Amino acid sequence: MNDKIIVLLKTGEFVSGEIIAEKLGISRTAVWKQIKSLKDIGYEIESVKNKGYRLILRPDIPLPQEIKSGLETKIIGKDVVYFNKINSTNIYCKNLAKENAADGTVVVADIQEKGRGRKSRAWSSPEGGLWFSVLLKPDIPPQNAMILTMAASISLVEAIKETTGLKPVIKWPNDLLINGKKICGILTELDAEMDKINYAIIGIGINVNNPMDKDLESIASSLKNESNNEVSRVELLKNILAKFDKNYDYVKSSDYEKIRNLWFSYANIIGKKVKVKREKDVLVGTVSDVDETGRLIVKTDSGFEKIISGDVNFL
């Protein structure tokens, strides 16, 4: 209900409680209660007797009404679910998928208590960051799922660049770096048959304004640290969803080359020397490609190696 009041409130002029009550078909006491709940969330609202209510400041919280306001996407973000605190947005999103949630549904939280990265590594998700998951239901086989992670990556690069002026670089397979430090990670999860994806969950974590752990300072950073400015999470998320909607359209129309070309231009790894730590050995070579299933193709002295996972360092 309070998301409907927000649409009626204005930042310039007062709107009377009577008009709000009438438009929403509720009592004036109910209006007052909803205004109070908005203030509790973080909205600044001025109340003046005989004039009504006036919006002073919207909070920078990824609430559905804030994200959806002015968002002109076809699929991504048509449904947004927000939590102040949750175990993991990917887990919640998975459950929504099972209940047949729509393609493009977004789950976002201020705090994740059990945020996870690849290989079940913990992902610190305190207040001030952007932690969200996007449910996708494309008609593609699981062998092509990497194109979804690629589409997410380029959307993040484009949106971060537009919102902050910073230029992230994609680090295969699923991180974004700024000045060599990790800013963002992506965890793609699949539910699939051998020839078709039932659904994919793209989990995204971005260090925005959240404080960074001291012991991670040499390898990770936040958009605030790198830009020396507080970054609006709401603006950033809206921008990401808009870019993702556009790039997801390329996936849907099978224009993988468009996505791959953009990905390669932002990743800048072809011809780069790399060292790959694998479970059993260390491999040194030159990147020659990322194939359609997402494997890094590395040319070594003894031939071409296909890398599925592993810690990759540029030399």
Place this chain on the structure above:
Amino acid sequence: MNDKIIVLLKTGEFVSGEIIAEKLGISRTAVWKQIKSLKDIGYEIESVKNKGYRLILRPDIPLPQEIKSGLETKIIGKDVVYFNKINSTNIYCKNLAKENAADGTVVVADIQEKGRGRKSRAWSSPEGGLWFSVLLKPDIPPQNAMILTMAASISLVEAIKETTGLKPVIKWPNDLLINGKKICGILTELDAEMDKINYAIIGIGINVNNPMDKDLESIASSLKNESNNEVSRVELLKNILAKFDKNYDYVKSSDYEKIRNLWFSYANIIGKKVKVKREKDVLVGTVSDVDETGRLIVKTDSGFEKIISGDVNFL
């Protein structure tokens, strides 16, 4: 409890109710009740005053105690869950996977009310067939998941051959044919991240002794029809699990070549002319390979085509 009594009962000689009661630490009335419940399931048990109980006939029902009796596997079938009737063994197995069930857990049912094949097609699963799912948790990336379907396929070929003398042929991607008719289908489902499978469910349906729909007679058959003999579902399932355990071991030790070579020898498709009906077109060519991600590589006049799904017909 009644699975423990079955272990104590013998087919040759009588075992007294007193001994059973003592060994299981229950009353003689409880023994009598358990014997009655075994009879209700389908066990034939003779009771003679002052002598005790004697097993006359075991039912051909894939009950855990029957499947596990004498089964010497390392992983597959260490846990067996049986249902007389269930919606779908794959769905139940998925839920077990989420509750952290063990690698190799088997879910089997006499009747599936909502059995499914690929592309959400209905799969008729009446009494008399073998409908089961195997939970696998191998440490492999989703790109390699086809090796699991292949391992299942060759296990089925080997076990059916050994149990019935019939020689099934593998039809890419996931069916088994005898005399050109479909006998068995496999539905592999994945829960995965981009570089690791969380778990895979191998759903298997075999027409054993179940009656076949008249309108499917030209394309599908049962082991009973093809061999002119009733086939023991218990013996067949035990045999399949034993073969699968051996072949799953090759997956675990990364000996994919072993599995692929067997698969190709049972599939017999290299060099065969095929016609592939796809969503938008029909393609005619010669099979040159099945690649590591499971795609059928078909050589056409205009080059090589990679087929992920589609209806394939041999010419």
